[in-house]
Amino acid sequence: MSKSPSLNNLFYSGGQVVLWIVQHIPLRTLRVLGRIGGLVTYRVAGARRRVALENLDLAYGDELTQAEKTAIAKSSFINLFTTILEFCYSPAIKGSMDNLVTVTNSEVFLNAYAEGKGVILLVPHMGNWEVCGRWHGEQGVVQHAVVRRQKQEWMNRIVTSIRASNLIQEIDKKNGLRKVVAALRRGEMVSILVDQHARKEAVEVLFFGQPAMTHASVALLALKTGCRVLVCSGFRYPDGSFGGVFSDPIETTETGCRETDLVENTQRYVTAMEHYVRQHPQDWMWMHRRWKGTKAAPVEWEDEED
Template sequence: MNIVSYRLLAGFFRLISWVPLRLLRVAGKLLGNILWALNGRARQTSEKNIQVCFPQMDKNQQSRLVRHSMQHLGITALEMAYVWCRSPQTNLSRIMQVTGQEHLSAAVAEGRGVIVLAPHLGNWEFIGPYLGLHYQATLMYQPAKRPALNKIIFDARENTGAKLVPTNTSGVKAQWRALKKGGVVGILPDQEPPVESGAYAPFFGIPTLTPTMTFSLLSRTGARVVMAYAKRIEGTGDFVLVIEPADEGIYSSDVQVSLAAMNAGIERCIMAAPEQYQWEYKRFKRRPDGNKKFYP
């Protein structure tokens, strides 16, 4: 790692982190409007995703949702500097309300381990400090491509008290061991996996390559599952952390039923704040028919 690059990047992030979150959101919204005007890959991918996921919307409704999602993309980008450079305690202070805590508490009390599924909705980085400080959770971590950025993110997540494990076989084994001990693990369930680690299941009615890791962990441990997301409170710099029980179908021994239920749970979370979802991600890149031209 280039130490100069690290210090410059870390210094820039620390500078941003001292700006109040409420002002960062104003700046992030402006950044999102610029991204919208540039009409680059992020906007084009968002337009395609929203078009196929919300066919019931007319063109104006779809366009409005795309623009709002681009604004939240800009907000997320600036919020990341804040959450990575502030203490876990400071980050938790931005969570004004936790709804559904009873679902997580009840699942933990069963002693079979708990899988927390956190879609890329709102700002998922605020969930880590909550799980780390309260439950010493085991979280998967995929290194960033830039070494300097990777160190910043890794140090921030490790500082929460969570145990970080890699997104490979050894990481899955570490999560399995944590669950067998009755622990809490966190998984981001809405990223496209390698073909050998996924199966196609409906997501907004579209066959989507879906990770089978959660199904495998459930099959081996009998753990419980909850959904969680940190939703922005409009007009503030704060969040509400929402915890919901997963669809019962996720516990099915049939992989197709389980994956469909997991995706249905993700959809339900998204519908609570669709403008705050990561629509710029190419979620439908690999098609079951081999079509490689889904996106522009």
């Protein structure tokens, strides 16, 4: 239930005060606070801590010791808390993102974008997936992010304004298909986070060897528009600074069998993301219940007008 306009304005004003405070704290200090906040959250958020450890058991089994899994879970909480603080801080960033993020394989992404066919960037919840998007805009890339709107309007206003400062245009996940297709046909970039459990329009693929329901939207869009699909994975260096790496373009398989194509292509995307999660497991969001079961609403495609 949405709050009254006056109450929304009050919360928005309070949020602006918090942002002002955060943006006047040195980034290095914020990362220290992020570490403290992440460890405290790990301690007090028992349900999410259990989910993280259960997920690590599913993903790694006996490959890792319990101590190693616990360390990864703690680091995951630290990364998430730090990412939130950095996101709030990001409008205050001065100068080029090249001073803050080290990007690998960038020429592959820029070449794919230059083809003009449109690019879907698969972005796992790793490193700082929000702030690193600013780097794309600085390269002259017109970018959109498919997002889920917040329940509270005051929160939407704050989050949207921060993303705009990072050169990111939002597309509401709900009923946003037309805008996504239009952006791709204009040769622009659309980033989509597809590393979470999907309840609707999903297919079953394997993630860390376990059945995982995953949105088939990217495969649908690639088949329909002929766009390029790449993974952009963030991670952190030991000092907390950002790193980012682009995969090579992921080939789209088209056999003529719709169901086969959706599963095969979605599996390729998930396998590519798993590769990067395995490289930097401490930076992925393990507290999300990724493996909830294998039932989902059927995939449907609503034809869009050209």
